[in-house]
Amino acid sequence: MGRNMRVLIVGAGVAGLTAARGLTTAGHQVEVYEAAPQLRTEGGSISIWPSSTGILRGFGVDLDGAGRRLEAMESRSVRGRGLATIDLTAVERRFGGNPSLHIARRELVERIADGVLVHYGHEVRAADPDRAEITFTDGTTVRGDVLIGADGRKSVVGRTLRGENPSKLNGWVTWQAFTTRPTEFTDSGRSMMVSDGRALGSMASAGHGRMLWWFDLRAKPGSPFWEGAPGLADRLRERFGHWPEPFPTLLQDAETLTFYPHQIHRVPAVWGRGPTTLMGDAAHTMPPAMAMGSTQALEDAWALTRSLDDLRGYERARTKIVRRVARAAGSEMPARQGPLMALFTDAFTTRNYMSWLRKSSGYLQQEGWASALQHRPGSTSPANGSTWAESQ
CATH class of the missing domain: 3.50.50.60 (FAD/NAD(P)-binding domain)
Structure with missing residues (x-):
């Protein structure tokens, strides 16, 4: 330089x-x-992957006790049947011991801002x-x-x-909320995703007794699931109330949800x-x-x-x-292709997730962790007709 x-x-x-x-x-x-x-601390929580934690650590950001270390991403059917699990501890080991984290945006920006002079x-x-x-x-x-x-x-x-x-809007939105209600995911290293091919529901611990849960679904301005639509909470209960717990319980308790339209x-x-x-x-x-x-x-x-x-x-x-x-x-691939997760073994899904993370990161490519992944059997590129398992 x-x-x-x-x-x-x-x-x-x-x-x-x-x-x-x-x-x-x-x-x-x-x-x-x-x-x-x-400092702007509004917003929900964020998942960051091994490249991000490696970059932040390299820049001197203190991540000790930050958010919640993610150990697995579980995919379930709308009836609660387990479809596949991505082993994020294996991903962590592959990429130099840098973990995946789910962390409240407030906590993340506060940690990054520590010591930075801002006008x-x-x-x-x-x-x-x-x-x-x-x-x-x-x-x-x-x-x-x-x-x-x-x-x-x-x-x-x-x-x-x-x-x-x-x-511009792509026709999808997110409705999300934090909860401190005890569930099997509230302070767990496991996140959970459910998709019926037309919408996605997910939840992950942000640490410190808080969990973010959300739904991604189709909506356009003026539609029943758009911001300001009357009876929104009741419509969400009607749409997702039959999905596996804890979604029904969380929806019953829901009072304040935050709206995010998807932009591309x-x-x-x-x-x-x-x-x-x-x-x-x-x-x-x-x-x-x-x-x-x-x-x-x-x-x-x-x-x-x-x-x-x-x-x-x-x-x-x-x-x-x-x-x-x-x-x-x-393309909103996780919501569209979630049910296809049942077609793959957990090992295959985890390998392909590693491949996706490497292809998504100049940091991981430069740092040389790619060599062990490049020639693995069945490691399909998300750019060449992937499934959700390969690109979520």
Whole structure:
């Protein structure tokens, strides 16, 4: 890497905070600007995989006691019959002892932000990508050697590069809620997924006695399952109340659920111009179906730390991976193909999940954990007609 640079990062979410840690560690002068008056901790919980925990540890993020270590992902039928289990302890061993975690977004951003200097209450009104310059709403400006837009799907920096927000609804939504009710999953290392081919229900412990549960299903604005629709809780009970426990019990108790419409957009070959680039949702918005949004943001941070002096090279390298991930997530494959899990052995499913994680991660490919997976019998690429077992 070349000279140390002054780097401006717009946005203090998972992407921007992680990039700030990595670039500061690499010796750059980093300034993070966030429109909110304080750290944004809203949201549910997040699954992060071995590449993410490896990246965070490498950037000095303390993960001791964070969230809940995931040991298995179970798939069940709508009648509660076990279909398949992905052994995440085997995945952890394969990828250098880096675990998979399910963690509340609040806890994750607090841990990443620890020690990072952020200028809160600085809303960016405009950006000049050719000068790596940003203008705040009070009219003041600041200029750096590099400008990184990590300001989400409606990125101000992104708008200066490509016009208006390119994301669009894909016809699916998530309804989710936390619970502290004791269940077999509330503080377990096992997550559970149920699919009937048209919708997905799932739950996973976020640690500390809390569990997130959610449903992914089709919905469009104005439909019965859209935000603000009357009788939403009753409709969810009618749709999913016959699914295996603890879904019926959780639905009976449900009072406040959070709504997330799924967004997609085409990932271009390059994202930036001159000394300016994008990362995270600003570069590649994707649905939560594959639990890959935060993971890909962390991959961006890792790649940027290694390639700050070659921003177009960073973008091209990341595009090759992110396009594959975004296509899989946008297809809502877990909800569509869940019942097919019964066709595969647990060992096969676990091997193919390892292969999917490697193909989804520049970090894992660079770190050399791929060699043992490349020639395994039956290790099918998700890009070549995969099943849910291979790409969830």
